[in-house]
Amino acid sequence: MAEPSKKEEANRVVDEGIDVGISRLTEEKIQSVINSVLDNETGARLKTYVETCIHCGLCSEACHYYLSHDKDPHYSPVGKVKQTIWEMIKKKGRVSPEFIRRAAIIAHTECNLCKRCAQYCPFGIDIAYLMSVVRRIIHRLGVTPLYIQDTAHSHSVTMNQMWVKGDEWPDTLQWQEEEAQAEIPDLRIPLEKEGADIMYSVIAPEPKFQAQLIYQAAYIMHVAGVDWTMPASVGWDNSDMAMFTGDNEIMGRIKRAHFETAARLKVKKIVMGECGHAFRSVYDMGNRWLGWSMPPFTIVHAIEFYHDLIKEGRIKIAKKYQPPITLHDPCNVVRGGGLHEKARYVAHALCENVIEMHPNREHNYCCCAGGGVINTGPPFKMTRIEGNRVKAEQLFGAKSKGAQVLVAPCHNCHSGLEDIVHHYEIGLDIKFFGDIIYEVMEKPE
Structure with missing residues (x-):
């Protein structure tokens, strides 16, 4: 494969998380960490994918990075794998710090783990999984990009991704309840209600930046007559950026807090706001790290929740939205x-x-x-x-x-x-x- 068409050195991005992490690496440490992950945290799945791929390139047309860069093969899914995990396996972990720098950038900023490419692969190879293994290695080497690592730190310290302090969360709910009571005086946002049908969970940017979405959700719940509650303490944030940094240990802590909060409140199911990655973290990732093939609660995304409310007639439409x-x-x-x-x-x-x-x-x-x-x-x-x-x-x-x-x-x-x-x-x-x-x-x- 030829050198990238872009001038990497001229456009070299400065990221303290990557650059400082790279400065601390030795080739011995890199080799040790790579082989530790490959030997102890992967198995038949990785081996099957690597040995099955025939380098046909059919995955390329699926990737938005590849299509947006005039079909530069470096941005193809298989190209990204060949520049990262395949080279690590081929060289048995004997790669340089500069190689790790490039691998960190590819895995974290040139792949969204969207899995569109898996639909185009004749063998169904999950390249998102392969990139996740690369991210796990990058995490273990301490070379994760600064901003997302800061988010993982927030999860670790506050159990939410936006450094929302303990008292700020219930204060925000009370504020939105009071705002909504201007329209419906008896509206409540029930906190810590045991035995409710659903626990409604949101991601931390809502109380931090988009509190009106909580207002709207409370309004919809009230009008539809939903028996619901929200937790007043940790476990309310369903987001999980640690899942994307390869920090599986913190991911597990976050999901355990979420599930244990629902169990403590004795709810029947968890309804999640309009967020995709949080939904994935709860129904497909965190549960598996904790040892459950399926989550211990029924998990419902907002789309399905709205679908059911409308279909059952619990929400009625006064006049359809007119703009196309x-x-x-x-x-x-x-x-x-x-x-x-x-x-x-x-x-x-x-x-x-x-x-x-x-x-x-x-x-x-x-x-x-x-x-x-x-x-x-x-x-x-x-x-x-x-x-x-x-x-x-x-x-x-x-x-x-x-x-x-x-x-x-x-x-x-x-x-x-x-x-x-x-x-x-x-x-x-x-x-x-x-x-x-x-x-x-x-x-x-």
């Missing part, structure tokens, strides 16, 4: 969770005109923010924006058909798509399903 919308399919709830048709049921129930972007459903392009990539922070912002030109082209296609609003039922998707829409000057408003439900639902006098 297009629907983004988040990777972790559509490719990962199979909620594409329920998302469309909700979209058509709420909106007068739904314009499909193409491709869609499980073939939709990633937002390029998920998989922890947006959490690597400002040093790599343009990496993901330039790496998702193909998403901008997809959005332009929907806009050319009349779409004015982009509905993205996932927090990371929201943030990533906002950057795409702004940078490429697409001119779409971006909303959650909850925003539209609150606007169009029948409300009490």
Whole structure:
């Protein structure tokens, strides 16, 4: 494979987490850590994938980085594997610190773990898993990018990703309850209610930056007559960036706190807000690290929750949303969770005109923010924006058909798509399903 077409040295990104970590490495330590992970934390799955791949390159056309960089093979899924884990295996861990630096950047900022490529592989090889193994090695070597490592530290210290202190969480809920009582005087956000049907959980950016989403959720719950509660202490945040840094130990702590909180409150199921990675962490990742093949509770994403409320008539639509919308399919709830048709049921129930972007459903392009990539922070912002030109082209296609609003039922998707829409000057408003439900639902006098 030829040298990358981009001038890496001229465009070398400074990231203290990577650079300081690299300065502390020796080739002996690198070899020891790589072989420790390969020998003790992987098995038949890794061996099968590595030995099955025939280097056909069919995965390439699936990758938004590859398509957005004029089909540069370095950005193809198989190219990223060959530059990282395959080289580690081939050389039995004998690689240089500079190799590890490049591997950290590839695994953390040039792959969203979106799993679109697995659908194009004739053998179903899960390259997201291979990149996760690379991230695990990077974590064990102490070379994780600074911003996402800071988020993992927040999880470790506060059990949420935004350094929200203990008293700030219930204070925010009380504030939103009081705001909502201006519309419905008897509305409550029930805290620590034992035996409720559901525990509603959110990600930490909501109380930190988007408290109105909690307001809207409380309003929807009240009008629909839902028996619900929220915890007042740790376990309320369902997000998990440690899952994406390879820090499986902290990931396990976060998920255990979440499940144990639901068990303590004796709820029947957990309903999660509009977030994709958090959904993945609870139904597919954290539970497995803790030894459960399936989570100990029924896990319901907001899309399915809204679908059921609307279908059962517990939410009635006063007047459909008039601006034409297009629907983004988040990777972790559509490719990962199979909620594409329920998302469309909700979209058509709420909106007068739904314009499909193409491709869609499980073939939709990633937002390029998920998989922890947006959490690597400002040093790599343009990496993901330039790496998702193909998403901008997809959005332009929907806009050319009349779409004015982009509905993205996932927090990371929201943030990533906002950057795409702004940078490429697409001119779409971006909303959650909850925003539209609150606007169009029948409300009490």
